[in-house]
Amino acid sequence: MMDGNGPEKRENPYKKQNPYKKQPKEQQPSTEEQTAGKTENFFTRNVKLITFLVCIAVFLTLLGPLSVWRISELIKDHNQAQADDACIPMGAVYAISDKGTPGSWADFAKYTKEEITFDDGFVVWNLEVKDQTYMVQVGGPGKTLAPEYVRFYDMSTGQYIDMLSEDVRAYVEQSQTTQE
Numbered sequence: 001m002m003d004g005n006g007p008e009k010r011e012n013p014y015k016k017q018n019p020y021k022k023q024p025k026e027q028q029p030s031t032e033e034q035t036a037g038k039t040e041n042f043f044t045r046n047v048k049l050i051t052f053l054v055c056i057a058v059f060l061t062l063l064g065p066l067s068v069w070r071i072s073e074l075i076k077d078h079n080q081a082q083a084d085d086a087c088i089p090m091g092a093v094y095a096i097s098d099k100g101t102p103g104s105w106a107d108f109a110k111y112t113k114e115e116i117t118f119d120d121g122f123v124v125w126n127l128e129v130k131d132q133t134y135m136v137q138v139g140g141p142g143k144t145l146a147p148e149y150v151r152f153y154d155m156s157t158g159q160y161i162d163m164l165s166e167d168v169r170a171y172v173e174q175s176q177t178t179q180e
Contacts (some may be wrong), residue, residue, distance in 0.1 A: 087112060087130035089131075090172075093152065096169040103150040108136070117168045137164065 029056040043050060088111040096107050105125075114126040133155045140147035152163040154175045160170050 088127045088136060089130045090132060090134075093129060093134075093136060093163070093168060096150075097163045098153070099164075101165055103138065103147050105138070105140075105147060108138050 030056070062071060087110070092111075096103060108125060108127055111127050116124040116126070118124075121142050122139065123141075123143055124137060127136040129135060135153040135155055137149075137151040137160070138147045139149050139151075150163040151160045152168055152171065153160040154171075157175065159175075161168070
């Protein structure tokens with residue numbers, strides 16, 4: 001049927017189409033035509049961002065408490081290791097007692113200690129010996145003068161010796177044999 005405008009192009013319904021033949025591209029509507037009549041808001045513009053944030057929220061909800069627990073355990077372990085390193089080791093006790101000279105506050109200053117200061121200015125430092133049942137007590141009339149005494153205590157018996165004038169090694173050996 002012709003309407004007079006030109007020959008009508010008909011396709012033969014029985015003719016096979018060549019699948020490799022380049023087909024004419026359909027024109028894609030422009031973005032203005034696609035969004036015509038539609039309202040755009042924050043959520044439709046930022047779908048990828050919102051999806052990412054939801055995934056992060058789910059991850060933190062499920063694994064966040066576990067991560068916080070693990071971090072707190074690591075901090076506790078680190079603090080415990082520092083506390084163990086801050087205790088005076090037995091080797092340092094032996095070295096200070098072997099000097100044979102009057103002790104000084106500086107010999108004990110780098111170790112963790114409990115400091116007690118009395119009203120008259122007398123200062124006492126209590127230091128734990130690392131991995132042992134012993135304690136070192138340093139006392140004197142202030143930190144500017146030499147300590148009056150340096151005592152080596154056996155915490156299990158309550159006995160002590162003067163660390164600078166008596167043999168600490170012999171005392172430790174003797175206290176270990178009496179405990180066994």
